Amino acid sequence: MAELFELAGIGVDYHTPADTVTAINDVTMTVPETGITVFAGPSGSGKSTLLRVLGLLEPPTRGTLRFDGVDTGALPHSGRRALRRERLGLVFQTPTENLLEYLTVAENLVAAAQLARRTCRPDEILDRLGLGGTGGWRISALSGGQQQRLAFGCALARGCSVLLADEPTSQLDEASADLVLDTMRYLADEGFTVIAVSHDDRLIEIGTRVARMHDGRLDGIT
Template structure:
């Protein structure tokens, strides 16, 4: 992947290890990666290659042992936990693999977007975004009334409210059927075409085909 001064989110020299069963496992080895605005970047590679760890670093959910992460031009690595939470809330959208982990049972699709707007300190938005992701007819429905694919597209809409620096998604189609996965891929493409930066960790050929850029990880290194 090419690096760019205009990168919306960037990791430089990222190294990270986990302690497990009394020993240390290095998940990332000096990884440098950039994701540009208006493009989909796919993180690909075998299970255990470090994709999810890298995604969590870029999303400010974990701090690297070494290296730095920039979000919208801000070096977030050295910030306090409180400041990192503020960056994550306002400047990062994150979508988990399991659809039910992304939404609140008691809120409708529209209310999720209203909540996202309040969290990011902006005026309520959503009609255009719902239309772009094919959810305008489901705005008044709660998660239990939606299919898995509709739940994931709602999660993407929630993540994209307020034009954050990046929307990051961890295997967003892993638990979906092919038809639903295709609609999620189209939703990601629609976000990128509207200028949103998207980074997705995936094994799915549909999402790989939708991506503009691909970074392959093998044993915690960019190949």
């Protein structure tokens, strides 16, 4: 199994006027390019910080992060930004944070593609995600689960091969969460790399690899 991410001694510190807070410390592991990798743990365990590191939104304070064999710490800012734009799609836990509410469903997909200097066929993406016929709808007409599905669709429109989701079911009712879990399984089956952080037992159960975190440290991988 090929490894997409390689983390060696990754740590993240935040400096405050009073003290230095360590969010994650000495995380060494790999993330495969197939399946669903889930980072599980209680609030404050460092899993969301680690997701931001993997998403190249936050550089580690120490350690080395390789993405597809490339040392991301050696890249200039423009190189990291290009990787984020072209390869990495992030889905945040609040559905509306992922979308532009003043645009229609299809227009959100087109706008996402344009950010990556690409074109897309909105109807094809919507059909793949079980949202066929909603292209002309406003975002407010979608359920929370449908909005999260569309957020994954925007990542597809950008041509991203890696999908990173931060607590994607935490703001949803059970039925809406089921839609998101089905989408994540579908995307993994289609060959996308899916990485999520969650304390939702149902999401953890669908993980093909589960990394458990506690107090900023890796507590084991199953």
